[in-house]
Amino acid sequence: MYTPPAFAVEDTTALYEMMRQCRLANFVTATPDGPIATSLPMFLDEAEGERGVLYAHLARPNPQWQAPVVGHGLAVFMGPDAYVTPSWYASKAEHGKVVPTWNYTAVHATGPVEFFEEAERLFEVVSRLTGIHEASRSLPWAVTDAPEAYVKAQLRGIV
Template identity: 45%
Template sequence: MYIPAHFAAQPGAIRNLLAHAGAANLVTMTDAGLLATLLPVAFNPGVGEHGALQAHMARNNPQWSTAPAGEALAIIQGPDDYISPSWYPAKAEHGRVVPTWNYSTAHVYGELVVHDDAGWLARHVRHLTGLHEGGRPDPWAVDDAPEKFIAGQLRAIVGVELVITRIEAKEKLSQNRSDADAAGVAAGLRAIGREAGAAAVERVRP
């Protein structure tokens, strides 16, 4: 990934991207070329030296069975937003401004491990469900569904775990603009309901 020094993500930002990944594009090389699947993921910091991203995919998906040994890649995307030049005070001062795009992303590399046993899968789906149902007023739990039904669903999926070896992460959040322009970006994003993007711009200011 091309990462200018002023856009390099700090360790805390990387941890936040991993912990709140939601979903990631898993990319693997096969004899037939690249394969990619968007998968809900959960970060487990207790696996290996750098943690692991744990997910599952349909058993009929050929990606899990055709990926050779070697590196795989998961692409995690944080908040991203179109940035209008009209939000910059610099537009009124000299007009030398153009649109851009703000974003946070991490390219997570590692070894792909396949888990084809019901025990691992059951623990994984319960954990993943808990991550997304935990804050809801009436959370759904795996055990709310009939046991035989869940067993059938587990047979239809395969677990995949990316044991992390390295991470390249970038946050392009108006760090190259003046404080006034960055404040204009945050205000502009907030005005159109993009609170996460606005907060990200404010977070990276010195």
């Protein structure tokens, strides 16, 4: 992503916070047949890897996990955005040399992609994702609230 130097964020802590705030990312992989993208809730485990590891899950029927990945994957976290009208600039009245723009925040995270099918690892991922998204609720739901046989069946449907 092209980022003018004046707008680049290099602070890892700030980038991680932006990723936590966005919650949903577009997961993009390049394949021999072209790019594939899926919108996924993701979480970052900052303790893993050199700069952290992102986790999510895909539905087993989603072809993205079966297509050979060319290079690294890309997770695009889009934050708040807004149109900026030239009418807001004082210089519009002075000389009229203004144009519209768009203000936005985004984090593009890249790295190697690993798909896995082990039920224990998948259970951990969905449990952590659920915990993150349920944490603010007065009565948070947990994966373990569902019947064990049902959870096992659902885990067979994801990677």
